[in-house]
Amino acid sequence: MPRTILLAGAACAALAPCAPAAAQTPLVLVYDTDAGVHALVNPASGPGLTPGRGALRQEPGPGGMLTGGDPTRFAVAKVSGADLEHMSPRAMASLLRARIRRGEHGAQAHLVTVDELGAPYADARPRRVVRGARLPRVSPRWPGSRFTQAMRLLDRPSPYGGTWASRVHVYLAPTVHSSIAAGRGPQRNLGRDGKPHLRSWRAVMPGLALAGGVHLQMYHARGGARWAFTAGEWRRVPAATVGLLRRYGGDAARVHFVMSAVGMPAGAPAGCGSPAACTWTLASSTPWGRTVLANGPGVYRIGPDAPDWLAQFNARFP
Numbered sequence: 001m002p003r004t005i006l007l008a009g010a011a012c013a014a015l016a017p018c019a020p021a022a023a024q025t026p027l028v029l030v031y032d033t034d035a036g037v038h039a040l041v042n043p044a045s046g047p048g049l050t051p052g053r054g055a056l057r058q059e060p061g062p063g064g065m066l067t068g069g070d071p072t073r074f075a076v077a078k079v080s081g082a083d084l085e086h087m088s089p090r091a092m093a094s095l096l097r098a099r100i101r102r103g104e105h106g107a108q109a110h111l112v113t114v115d116e117l118g119a120p121y122a123d124a125r126p127r128r129v130v131r132g133a134r135l136p137r138v139s140p141r142w143p144g145s146r147f148t149q150a151m152r153l154l155d156r157p158s159p160y161g162g163t164w165a166s167r168v169h170v171y172l173a174p175t176v177h178s179s180i181a182a183g184r185g186p187q188r189n190l191g192r193d194g195k196p197h198l199r200s201w202r203a204v205m206p207g208l209a210l211a212g213g214v215h216l217q218m219y220h221a222r223g224g225a226r227w228a229f230t231a232g233e234w235r236r237v238p239a240a241t242v243g244l245l246r247r248y249g250g251d252a253a254r255v256h257f258v259m260s261a262v263g264m265p266a267g268a269p270a271g272c273g274s275p276a277a278c279t280w281t282l283a284s285s286t287p288w289g290r291t292v293l294a295n296g297p298g299v300y301r302i303g304p305d306a307p308d309w310l311a312q313f314n315a316r317f318p
Contacts, residue, residue, distance in 0.1 A: 026295060029213075029299075031301070032300065032303075033301070036303055039306035039310075041067060043307060047314055049065075070108075073109065082120075090150070093154050096114075096154060096168055100168070111167050114169070116217070123200045123201060124136050124139070144205075165212070173221075174220050181237040187202065201244070209249040214250070217300065218257050228279070234286075234289065235282075259298070260302060276308035276312060280293075
């Protein structure tokens with residue numbers, strides 16, 4: 001089912017009355033504190049970010065989108081990628097299905113995110129890092145394979161619209177798409193010398209292709225610290241990641257950026273404005289970047305950048 005119809009089922013079904021979703025309705029997952037959400041919903045000037053404009057709150061935000069009424073209607077459930085990593089496919093599917101029905105903190109948008117999917121879901125490395133090295137056969141025991149098997153079990157109609165799998169959204173850790181963007185070759189795992197220096201993602205990609213959303217965290221993170229992607233990374237990541245996902249049947253219309261307050265991107269063009277404004281400029285600097293941006297970007301701890309971020313959102317999604 002198209003992403004916009006899923007959004008209508010998740011957010012608009014709770015509105016009375018509710019007009020049909022527009023063709024360009026974005027999906028905006030807001031993963032922030034109450035203060036951050038308040039700054040987006042109730043800005044000093046201009047329209048705020050609301051469920052009617054595609055915004056949903058990532059659990060465990062207790063106040064939902066802070067727009068009044070039952071906050072659980074616009075709250076998205078969550079499961080830990082680290083927890084799923086050790087589960088069987090059936091256990092994964094069972095947990096994801098249960099959280100779609102109702103989140104751990106009461107979320108009832110009937111969507112669930114996997115927070116986050118990172119390096120443990122990569123394929124095993126080849127035995128030798130040499131040109132022409134044969135990649136190991138994909139094992140059903142790998143976490144990436146088990147995730148894909150779970151998503152295939154969920155690829156059945158759900159009572160909330162679409163399939164159960166299409167109601168699963170995945171946050172990709174920066175290490176995943178940074179690696180994909182740095183790599184070469186059909187699996188994006190080769191260095192400039194043609195040797196497999198980087199990880200491949202053959203096991204997990206078919207599962208990601210079934211998901212309702214693949215959300216690219218467009219910043220680096222380590223030990224609680226976050227810092228900005230460079231301008232070069234913003235140029236490379238969208239095309240490389242979307243290209244690999246499409247190789248496994250994925251749809252570019254289901255890929256999203258996640259932005260955060262991480263300062264000025266290195267290499268940003270002169271005169272592009274505030275860090276948030278420059279981030280939006282870089283997000284729209286390539287054809288595939290513009291495609292992904294049009295699907296609606298999410299935010300994670302946007303904090304002090306909220307006013308500038310919202311101004312950019314309002315300019316592109318009036």
